[in-house]
């Protein structure tokens with residue numbers, strides 16, 4: 111089966127936005143105009159095509175990213191939906207990891223909101239070229255220039271304004287295209303499917319001319335030859351040449367094209383699709399995909415073409431009631447055919463392609479062959495988890511994994527019956543396969559199952575799915591902060607494990623040093639005991655792996671610590687890997703105790719938007735929550751307060767804020783960093799655990 115479109119006619123894009131900016135509505139409109147969905151869904155009545163998970167419909171938010179394929183101007187556009195809620199960071203990460211370009215949606219009233227900023231930085235990390243769509247131009251208070259100014263201030267980007275709105279709020283009717291220098295007006299009665307091109311309205315002529323000049327200067331700045339032609343001969347690039355220059359600047363990240371519209375009022379979507387085709391990169395614009403060899407650090411890469419060996423990244427695993435496991439994979443090089451064997455080099459397992467599906471928002475299509483640039487779903491793979499590579503068994507490569515954020519909140523779940531116990535274990539195993547940002551562990555002492563995640567909403571949804579999809583009956587504890595432990599100083603201990611059990615003796619002696627590492631460094635082990643055999647060192651490592659799960663302050667996982675095995679002593683007969691494992695565990699605890707152990711708590715970055723009247727109360731309340739105010743700002747007639755507040759003090763904040771402001775203030779919150787807990791609070795946490 112040949113490919114339907116040449117690789118340069120592919121666009122793998124994501125749509126990113128702050129919650130409620132209108133991502134789902136925009137995606138809906140795209141599917142409508144590209145002919146893939148026959149009924150226009152409305153988020154408000156829960157019929158949106160992309161939001162098909164039960165919980166999503168009930169809660170009216172987009173949780174999982176669905177990949178869908180549509181066609182525009184003889185290009186194949188694969189859209190990967192990304193959630194806007196920060197609790198689903200991992201969904202954003204995994205989408206960004208496989209995208210070639212993104213459309214960022216802004217609310218024309220709110221401008222750049224905190225979550226947009228977060229997602230924007232994540233996209234920076236992956237080097238994803240972007241364009242901006244300023245949505246909701248029909249809303250009261252819509253302010254296009256303000257939104258553009260905020261992109262410069264908050265995101266530090268160079269916005270390239272390609273359109274200006276015609277009218278605003280209820281009078282918003284179309285746009286002026288500054289590249290073609292003409293107006294586009296939508297006919298309301300045809301759900302935005304029809305529009306006409308007209309001359310630029312007279313009252314906008316001057317504004318348009320000056321905006322065009324700004325655009326021209328910014329673009330010419332990117333290309334010396336074009337600039338020379340303009341300066342020396344007064345030649346303005348023709349529209350197509352101008353588009354070429356804009357495309358170049360977008361792909362290098364030098365500029366961010368800015369468009370506007372109103373998805374809800376069916377305006378601005380078709381030019382946005384044109385811009386996706388004109389300015390966002392094709393897979394072959396991105397270059398070869400990088401990875402490394404299965405063993406060792408040797409780097410490897412694969413070119414983006416069908417004749418290279420197959421390599422793809424599994425970026426989403428989900429359970430489908432009809433098909434079973436669906437593994438979404440972005441193909442970076444080569445082709446995949448039903449019946450082929452693939453290697454999962456991370457797991458060292460082979461998987462056979464039994465069935466391959468192309469996903470549309472509300473239907474799926476069985477395909478025999480997939481090509482470079484495609485995003486497909488393999489059905490029935492059992493061993494591959496989110497983030498794993500799939501590749502040609504004869505040419506193994508491991509592609510870079512996703513960054514998985516650390517969980518900050520935890521709950522205890524207890525199955526009601528023995529049968530539920532088994533079902534729960536299976537359900538949690540399955541769910542953590544799908545979602546690497548959710549961690550499950552069993553407390554060694556209490557035997558209780560603990561689920562850790564990114565926020566209250568994240569855990570709510572995990573529990574909800576466990577109950578509904580897997581029919582597990584379980585009691586669920588209240589969410590608690592996922593504390594961590596670390597050390598503030600260094601300490602070295604020498605520990606001997608010598609025990610006589612029956613007629614068998616055990617002996618191991620280790621010298622361990624623990625020291626503090628910077629935040630986010632994790633847990634690092636170094637072996638300097640050159641005389642110890644490899645088996646014994648492996649025993650030490652096993653002991654440390656077990657011991658680091660439960661620190662000496664209150665039994666929380668230990669992070670940002672380096673442990674050095676500085677020396678060891680063996681006995682000819684009585685030493686064994688197990689003896690070293692036990693010695694290391696005891697030595698680690700002893701060393702931690704001597705190295706000023708401390709409890710770490712997650713600090714959240716909080717932004718509150720409140721009417722002036724409640725500003726004092728909001729700040730007073732934040733202070734009472736051990737909050738540290740980091741900024742105050744004015745947006746329109748609202749005040750914006752930003753601060754760092756311990757997560758422990760933020761439970762139930764939504765209700766407090768509501769009653770404090772008569773429901774008029776809003777907030778958003780996201781994890782910032784871990785920090786040592788003040789002594790008095792640490793004592794409280796310890797007392798609760800003991």
Ligand SMILES: Nc1nc2c(ncn2[C@@H]2O[C@H](COP(=O)(O)OP(=O)(O)OP(=O)(O)O)[C@@H](O)[C@H]2O)c(=O)[nH]1
Nearest residue numbers: 130131132133134135153171172194246372373374
């Ligand atoms: N006035 C106006 N409202 C809009 C527009 N686009 C979307 N909305 C409304 O804004 C709300 C949020 O839109 P969604 O499309 O669900 O936003 P989202 O970004 O997908 O939100 P999540 O899925 O929750 O992340 C809905 O009530 C939409 O009807 C627009 O252009 N104008």
